Amino acid sequence: MMSVVLKMMCVLLFAVFVSAEHMPMTDFDLEKMGGKWYIIGMATNAEWFVSNKANMKMGTAMLVSTEDGDLDLTYTNMNENGSCWRMNHLANKTESPARFVFTSQRWGNDNDMRVVDARFDEYAFIHTIKTKGGVSELFNVLYGRNSTVTEDLVEKFKTFSLDTGILEENIVILPPNEECPSA
Numbered sequence: 001m002m003s004v005v006l007k008m009m010c011v012l013l014f015a016v017f018v019s020a021e022h023m024p025m026t027d028f029d030l031e032k033m034g035g036k037w038y039i040i041g042m043a044t045n046a047e048w049f050v051s052n053k054a055n056m057k058m059g060t061a062m063l064v065s066t067e068d069g070d071l072d073l074t075y076t077n078m079n080e081n082g083s084c085w086r087m088n089h090l091a092n093k094t095e096s097p098a099r100f101v102f103t104s105q106r107w108g109n110d111n112d113m114r115v116v117d118a119r120f121d122e123y124a125f126i127h128t129i130k131t132k133g134g135v136s137e138l139f140n141v142l143y144g145r146n147s148t149v150t151e152d153l154v155e156k157f158k159t160f161s162l163d164t165g166i167l168e169e170n171i172v173i174l175p176p177n178e179e180c181p182s183a
C-alpha cells in the first residue's frame with residue numbers, strides 16, 4: 001500500500017517537474033527581448049522538420065515590442081538561390097509576461113510560445129506548442145545574439161530539448177548562412 005502511494009507521489013512530482021520546465025521564465029523583459037537574433041538551433045520531432053532538417057541553414061529573427069505589449073516577429077532566411085524567405089507574425093501577449101500566442105495563416109496552426117530561459121544579451125530558449133487539428137507538436141529554438149554560441153550553451157539547449165521529449169537526432173545546430181538584408 002505504502003509503495004503504491006509513494007509511486008503515485010513520484011509520478012505527480014515528476015509531472016510537476018516536467019511541466020515547470022516548460023513554463024515561461026519569471027524575470028522576462030520585453031524590451032530586452034527585442035532586436036535581432038540568430039536562429040542557432042532547432043529541435044522538434046515534427047515531420048516537416050525531420051524531412052527538411054538536412055537542408056536547413058541559420059536564419060535571423062527580428063523581434064519588436066509593440067505599444068500594447070505584443071511582440072512583432074519577423075523571420076528571414078536566405079534560400080539556396082540567394083532569394084530571401086520572410087515570415088511575419090504578431091504574437092499576442094498573455095497574462096504571463098514571457099508567453100505569447102498567435103495563429104499562423106501560412107501553416108494553419110495555433111502557436112503557444114514561451115520564452116523559458118534567456119540572457120538577453122546572449123541567448124534565449126523559445127519553446128512553442130504548435131497545434132493543428134487537435135494535434136500538438138513541440139518546437140524548441142535556440143536564439144543567439146551572435147551567429148556563434150559557446151559549446152556550453154549548445155549542450156544546455158540539447159539537454160533542455162531532450163527533457164521536452166525531442167529525439168537527439170532531431171536537435172540540430174544549423175550551419176551558418178549568408179544574411180538577408182533587413183527589410
Ligand SMILES: *[C@@H]1O[C@H](CO)[C@@H](O)[C@H](O)[C@H]1NC(C)=O
Nearest residue numbers: 078079080081082083084085
Ligand atoms: C529561389 O528558391 C526559392 C525556395 O526554393 C523559390 O521559392 C524561389 O522561387 C526561387 N527563386 C528564383 C528566382 O529562382
Ligand SMILES: *[C@@H]1O[C@H](CO)[C@@H](O)[C@H](O)[C@H]1NC(C)=O
Nearest residue numbers: 091092093101102103110111
Ligand atoms: C490577438 O489579438 C487580436 C486583437 O486583440 C485578436 O483579434 C486575435 O484573435 C488575437 N489572436 C490570438 C491568437 O489570440
Ligand SMILES: *[C@@H]1O[C@H](CO)[C@@H](O)[C@H](O)[C@H]1NC(C)=O
Nearest residue numbers: 121122123145146147148149
Ligand atoms: C558577440 O560577438 C562580439 C563580436 O565578436 C563580441 O564582442 C561579444 O562579446 C559577443 N557577445 C557574446 C554575448 O558572446
